[in-house]
Amino acid sequence: MWSISFYPQLLINWRRKSVAGVSFDYLAFNVAGFACYSVFNLALKFSPVVQQEYHSRFGPVNPVELNDVFFALHALLLSLLLAGHFVKMGVTLVKYIPQLDPEPASEHSDDEESCDDQQHDSGDEEMADSDQQKEGLAGDLRQDELEELVEKVNDQRRPGTRTKYSGNQKVWMRWCVNGGFLPNSKSISVDLTNEVAARGPLTRFMKWYVAGRAGDTVKSGRKASSASGELLRDAAVNMHSALQQLVDDSCRRAGKAPWILRDAQGYELVFKAHCSRKGHKGAAAGPHVHVSFTRDDYLRGCDLLLASSDPLDARTLSLTTYQAATVSRGDDVRPRHLAELSWRFLGSVGPSQCFAITVMQPPEGGKTLSTRPAYKGIIRAQLPSMCPLGALFRWLATRFAIEGESLPTPGHPQWQSFLLWPGRAGKEMTPSNHAELMKKLYKLLGVAPAKVTHELRVFAAQAMYEMGVSLEVIQRIGHWLLDSFGTSYIVPGFTPEALLALGFWPGAAQKDFSGYWAERFHVGVPLELIYGLFPGLKELEAEAAAAQQAAAAGPRSGRVAPEAAAVARLLRMGAVMVVQDALELAERFPDNPIHKLLMGYASFRDLLFSYKNGKRLGKFAGQRPLTVKEQIQQSEKQEQLVDAQRRLGRRGVQVDMVAAAQKLDEERLALPNPNPKSSKPMSICQFREHLTAQAHAAAAARLAAEEAEAAGAEQQ
Numbered sequence: 001m002w003s004i005s006f007y008p009q010l011l012i013n014w015r016r017k018s019v020a021g022v023s024f025d026y027l028a029f030n031v032a033g034f035a036c037y038s039v040f041n042l043a044l045k046f047s048p049v050v051q052q053e054y055h056s057r058f059g060p061v062n063p064v065e066l067n068d069v070f071f072a073l074h075a076l077l078l079s080l081l082l083a084g085h086f087v088k089m090g091v092t093l094v095k096y097i098p099q100l101d102p103e104p105a106s107e108h109s110d111d112e113e114s115c116d117d118q119q120h121d122s123g124d125e126e127m128a129d130s131d132q133q134k135e136g137l138a139g140d141l142r143q144d145e146l147e148e149l150v151e152k153v154n155d156q157r158r159p160g161t162r163t164k165y166s167g168n169q170k171v172w173m174r175w176c177v178n179g180g181f182l183p184n185s186k187s188i189s190v191d192l193t194n195e196v197a198a199r200g201p202l203t204r205f206m207k208w209y210v211a212g213r214a215g216d217t218v219k220s221g222r223k224a225s226s227a228s229g230e231l232l233r234d235a236a237v238n239m240h241s242a243l244q245q246l247v248d249d250s251c252r253r254a255g256k257a258p259w260i261l262r263d264a265q266g267y268e269l270v271f272k273a274h275c276s277r278k279g280h281k282g283a284a285a286g287p288h289v290h291v292s293f294t295r296d297d298y299l300r301g302c303d304l305l306l307a308s309s310d311p312l313d314a315r316t317l318s319l320t321t322y323q324a325a326t327v328s329r330g331d332d333v334r335p336r337h338l339a340e341l342s343w344r345f346l347g348s349v350g351p352s353q354c355f356a357i358t359v360m361q362p363p364e365g366g367k368t369l370s371t372r373p374a375y376k377g378i379i380r381a382q383l384p385s386m387c388p389l390g391a392l393f394r395w396l397a398t399r400f401a402i403e404g405e406s407l408p409t410p411g412h413p414q415w416q417s418f419l420l421w422p423g424r425a426g427k428e429m430t431p432s433n434h435a436e437l438m439k440k441l442y443k444l445l446g447v448a449p450a451k452v453t454h455e456l457r458v459f460a461a462q463a464m465y466e467m468g469v470s471l472e473v474i475q476r477i478g479h480w481l482l483d484s485f486g487t488s489y490i491v492p493g494f495t496p497e498a499l500l501a502l503g504f505w506p507g508a509a510q511k512d513f514s515g516y517w518a519e520r521f522h523v524g525v526p527l528e529l530i531y532g533l534f535p536g537l538k539e540l541e542a543e544a545a546a547a548q549q550a551a552a553a554g555p556r557s558g559r560v561a562p563e564a565a566a567v568a569r570l571l572r573m574g575a576v577m578v579v580q581d582a583l584e585l586a587e588r589f590p591d592n593p594i595h596k597l598l599m600g601y602a603s604f605r606d607l608l609f610s611y612k613n614g615k616r617l618g619k620f621a622g623q624r625p626l627t628v629k630e631q632i633q634q635s636e637k638q639e640q641l642v643d644a645q646r647r648l649g650r651r652g653v654q655v656d657m658v659a660a661a662q663k664l665d666e667e668r669l670a671l672p673n674p675n676p677k678s679s680k681p682m683s684i685c686q687f688r689e690h691l692t693a694q695a696h697a698a699a700a701a702r703l704a705a706e707e708a709e710a711a712g713a714e715q716q
Contacts, residue, residue: 003071006078013082015218027083034076041069149252168242174216175205181215192250199264202243206270210236236274292449293459295504298324301441302386309591311398316437318395319421320456321388325502326376327460327478330453332361334429338396338408338418339563341570344377348496349513352521354379355573356499357389381503384520384581385588392420393574394581394594397533402593407536410543410564460502467501468509474498519620520580523611526603530575533594537575541568579604583611617703 013019043050044064051062179185190201208214240261248258262271305317323333336359346354356377381387399405408414423429435452442449449455457478464474474480477498500508500516507515531538544564578594586595586608598604614620668687673680682690 003074006075006082009082010078022082027079030079031076031083034072034079038069038072038076040064041072045069164238165242165245168239169246171209171213171216171218171239172205172243172246174218175208176201178215180204180208192247193254193256195259195264198247199267202261202264203266203270206236206239206243206267206274209239210270210274233275240271240275292447293455295459295463297445297447298459299383299386301445302391303589304444305441306385306585306589306592309593311402311593314391314395314398314593315421316441318388318391319434319437320441321381321386321391322378323453323456324460325378325381325388326359327457327464327474327502328376329457330431330434332376334421334423334431334434336361336420337416338420338567339416341420342566343570343573346379346496346499349379349500349516351514352517354516357392357570377499379499379503379516380518380521380577382505382518384584386504387577387581389574390577390581393533393571393578395421396571396574397578397594397597400534400536401532401597407534407540410540410547415563463504464498464501467504469497469501470509477502519615520583520611522620523580523583523607525576525579526607528603529579529598529601529607530572532597532601533575533578534571537568537571540564540571544568579607583608613703613707617699617706619699619703 009022013022041064044054044062045066045068054062175181176190177187179187188201190198192198244261247261251258262268262275302317302321305313305320319333322328323330326332340360342358342360344356344358346356356379359376361376378388378392380389384390400407408418419426419428421429423433431453438452438455442452451458461474461478464477465471473495477495496513497508497511500513505515507513547564579598582595582598582604585592586599586604589595590599664687668684669681671682671687671690673682674686
């Protein structure tokens with residue numbers, strides 16, 4: 001088995017035409033080790049002198065068999081083949097050779113040299129070192145200094161960009177090694193620092209690349225192609241950017257000024273034809289202008305994912321609704337963690353209490369706002385099926401209550417690394433994994449959008465625009481920044497009209513924030529259901545309380561207390577949202593794992609029965625305040641009624657209305673103020689709440705009487 005283990009790496013190197021990822025140190029140790037092992041086995045197997053010496057010391061048994069000799073030679077041969085794959089082996093070896101001074105100091109061989117001579121020689125050496133330092137500071141940059149600067153520039157690029165550029169540059173290297181994949185062609189070497197010598201091969205390579213990479217059997221890095229077989233514009237632009245980086249790095253390492261690839265003779269025509277938006281087919285209308293993904297498609301996709309019995313579809317729904325509700329890029333969504341969640345109360349939105357769940361996006365976490373931290377905010381949607389908050393906490397409940405994942409312990413390293421949407425093997429979701437989830441959803445919907453993960457960002461911006469939200473608000477919440485004021489003083493994710501529009505609430509663009517109300521928002525949730533959705537929440541709350549108590553004793557022990565308490569509060573709020581949304585969704589989507597879990601509780605079934613009866617009997621109608629539009633309509637009707645009464649001469653009705661108003665005012669003044677600290681009479685708002693509470697109590701009494709009457713009828 002050990003002998004077979006050498007072949008996979010050989011096969012991988014041959015298929016990729018690359019040795020990226022293989023450790024040269026490992027190969028060097030292997031070659032040295034198996035060489036010594038081969039000499040040992042050969043000598044002990046075939047040399048009589050070595051055998052006689054071994055027998056005289058350790059006995060007559062020879063431990064080396066013929067298969068040992070074969071294994072050692074076989075391993076040495078394969079290690080040499082692996083080492084031979086390194087095209088840049090010489091360059092790599094140079095890095096291990098210490099740099100010698102060009103003029104080493106002469107050594108003194110006379111042992112009887114005087115002390116004065118030794119001091120004179122040491123003074124000469126110090127002067128020589130000082131001269132070398134002066135020459136190093138005043139002279140041109142050395143090769144190692146250039147390499148260090150180039151590596152620092154490359155390290156500043158985003159990891160995803162480095163990976164993308166690396167894959168495209170490997171395609172260029174394979175093209176050079178295989179002679180352009182032409183028959184009977186030899187490998188070529190291109191000096192990228194020489195514009196005249198490099199522009200021809202680079203132009204031919206780009207023509208070959210956009211035509212479909214004929215002859216290249218390695219599939220990595222291949223992008224989506226059009227119906228004609230040509231690669232799409234995005235792929236050509238990515239390859240051009242990778243080549244430009246390769247040219248820049250080569251020129252910088254050589255101490256030359258980089259040259260602009262797209263201005264090179266011949267190459268500029270390929271760039272205009274395949275990379276420029278003006279020259280590329282179908283690019284005149286803009287890269288994002290399309291109507292392939294609409295609000296109806298979005299709603300159908302949410303319904304399909306809700307109806308699925310696969311727990312992982314809850315992740316897709318949460319990821320999709322979050323990205324759409326925050327107008328985010330894919331790389332702004334994938335690395336988000338549970339510890340980044342927080343909440344804010346939006347007092348300007350109502351009449352129901354509106355809490356925005358916020359996610360802190362650290363700097364350099366994506367292409368948007370890469371120089372400073374930013375916040376993304378989401379609120380509950382009007383339709384529970386497309387609510388991003390319900391989908392997020394439904395996915396977390398799926399992980400904790402169904403898949404058995406445990407809540408992280410505050411202060412544990414996993415606390416900060418707990419991903420909201422993990423990918424394969426629990427690691428951060430890769431762009432390809434994200435794209436696979438979205439392609440699967442698009443296939444179910446039967447749509448073929450121009451983008452994949454970026455389509456949701458385009459859809460959200462278009463949806464806000466269609467609802468009447470201004471372009472400035474869209475640009476700010478999507479982090480298409482306008483000026484330095486917007487980047488330094490404004491938190492872009494909390495514009496009320498944008499948040500309401502992304503939740504598809506009416507009146508958002510008209511700044512009517514009084515339409516945020518739904519019956520399900522006013523239903524109390526039993527603790528049994530909250531702890532059933534998040535089994536470790538009770539322990540987390542206890543740990544947060546203990547950490548807060550410890551914080552009073554010492555600052556070090558209470559460092560994680562605020563974060564633990566905040567996450568516990570969020571999970572409790574999220575469980576309430578999940579249960580409230582399930583009151584509308586559980587019977588529509590019975591196969592959903594969370595709905596199945598909730599329907600197993602008798603308390604939820606009772607709550608669902610009470611909620612349905614309450615809606616049927618108008619229990620929540622009294623709790624619903626009038627919107628601004630309805631208030632205006634009511635005021636207009638009252639004015640019309642008063643005007644009609646004045647024209648008909650029905651003064652008695654008005655007198656009765658005035659008398660009734662005076663009577664109510666007297667009743668208000670007779671009631672005590674509910675605030676014990678206030679000596680003033682009850683205010684008008686408090687009196688209105690008092691009357692509303694009386695109406696609710698009367699309605700509840702009527703409902704209880706009707707339920708008792710119905711129960712008695714059933715028993716009879």
